[in-house]
Amino acid sequence: MINKDFLLKLLSQVGPSGDEGRVSRVWREEAEKFAKKVYTDTHGNTYAEFGDGKPTLMLAGHIDEIGxxxxxxxxxxxxxxxxxxxxxxxxxxxxxxxxxxxxxxxxxxxxxxxxxxxxxxxxxxxxxxxxxxxxxxxxxxxxxxxxxxxxxxxxxDWDGEFLTDFRLVSRALDDRIGAFIVLEALKFYAQNPGETRVVAVATVQEEIGLRGAKTSSYFLNPDIAIAVDVTVATDYPGVDKRTIGDIKLGGGPVLAKGPNINPVVFELLLETAREEGITVQIEASPRGTPTDANFIQMERGGIPTALISIPCRYLHSPSEMVDIRDVEGAVKLISSFARKISGKTKEDFIPW
Ligand SMILES: [Zn+2]
The missing domain is CATH 2.40.30.40 (Peptidase M42, domain 2)
Structure with a gap:
């Protein structure tokens, strides 16, 4: 079960891009309960690690919000x-x-x-x-x-609230939910770890140009990375599915597919989902995505990167809405994937 109290506490902190300290401290406090190493860089990105083998897997969720x-x-x-x-x-x-x-x-x-x-x-x-x-x-x-x-x-001036057992509304679900998922995935991985060194990162300043993704992925130099963010759900009135596809709340975590995504990582994620019985949705992303995955992929000599998103209604409003079952699916998918790639190297992810 995911830690709802921690999630609501994260959502209640004020943290626009450039002023994420309050949120980062809450995230850090939670990370210190199970991570082997927790630290913050000079840009403000906070890292929580578990494992010291190969490969290094970066999990990025941005901790800032629009403000x-x-x-x-x-x-x-x-x-x-x-x-x-x-x-x-x-x-x-x-x-x-x-x-x-x-x-x-x-x-x-x-x-x-x-x-x-x-x-x-x-x-x-x-x-x-x-x-x-x-x-x-x-x-x-x-x-x-x-x-x-x-x-x-x-x-x-809004905090998080569960409307039903599964539907959560709040400001800043973009992307407090991603920062939450990467830390929960690390916690689940820590309970049953493989060889992989997993580093969850609460990145800063995504909303003003993916800025923390750039500094943190350079600093960490991971072999593989997964960014976790929200994506536009299309299951409400007035949305043209012909242009942006079919993405439902409760339909499972969303795997982006396109040039921003390493095809080997994508296939391995799909395979993991199948093995674990996790339903996923696929989103066509024919260009660089407006997420941390964009800058992470282009760091150094190119980092094999994937993007997992949580379907979200009413983005950039005080009442963003997600389904917690999608969140649980993402946590399970990422922690299982982390075990699955034990012992692999960056070279295993050369796309062709
Ligand atoms: Zn976001």
Whole structure:
């Protein structure tokens, strides 16, 4: 059984790209219970290891989330914000926010916009832009500047919640769920290890350009890598399956296939899934994926890389939704794969 308390604790931490420390500390604390070695590099990526044989398998899950940053405080104490990562500004209207102010103190506010009563007809029809929104902390500029400064980080004020036994909603499931899976997979591997040296990595700054994947994969120089992220589910209204395929919540973890994925690793993952009785879904990815797998594959002389994704609805909103059975499938698949590749070397993964 996966550790739901740890998952909910991870989800409740504020950690936009560049300010992942709070989340990383919770991840690290959990890792120290079973990993042989736990350490953090100068970029902020945190590593948890088990085993010291061959090959070295890197499991990457990004610990950062999309967030907000204080850009400008006006004379009345209204705060203009920038997105840290890719926001649809429509999602932000009317939301409550949680910023981390001076000395780590939480400061709460709301995102304001003119109400419908006074919107001009042409304004009603237009998508709202970030610069038309502000955060109202309910304080004067003078009081606010005692607790909040330009450059401070915030997130939408939501934590994780199980709607049913299996369906979990939260902000930051992208990609706290991946950071969770790589550590749970390490834990399962540690209970029944092979020769493989498995290193789970909580990477930083993925949402602003896969930046932690670059530094961590160079630093670790693994023989093989698996990135774990979320992918767009297509099982809800208005999605054109002809263009992005058929991906369901509860349909199992998703294996990406395409140029970003080493074909030998892909086939071995499929074989492992078959042997273990894990249902998987396949996603066509005809270019570099927008995930850590992209930069990891291109590090040094090329690292054999795969991408396992968890189907997710309503990505980059405060109510992202996943099915925990897909998460359990991914944990089992990765820990079994780690055992299966015992004793292999990088050369075993030359694609042809
Ligand atoms: Zn992600």
């Amino acid at each position: 907000l940053m204080v850009q400008y405080i006006d004379d009345n104490g209204f705060v203009y914000i920038s997105g840290v990562g890719g926001w649809d500004p429509q999602v932000l209207v009317g939301q409550r926010v949680r910023f981390i102010g001076k000395d780590g103190k939480v400061v709460k506010g709301v995102i304001g916009r003119k109400p419908i009563h006074i919107l001009k007809p042409e304004e009603r029809d237009k998508a709202v832009k970030m610069e038309e929104l502000w955060v109202d902390f309910g304080m004067t500029k003078e009081d606010l500047e005692k607790v909040i400064s330009v450059g401070d980080y915030g997130v939408l």
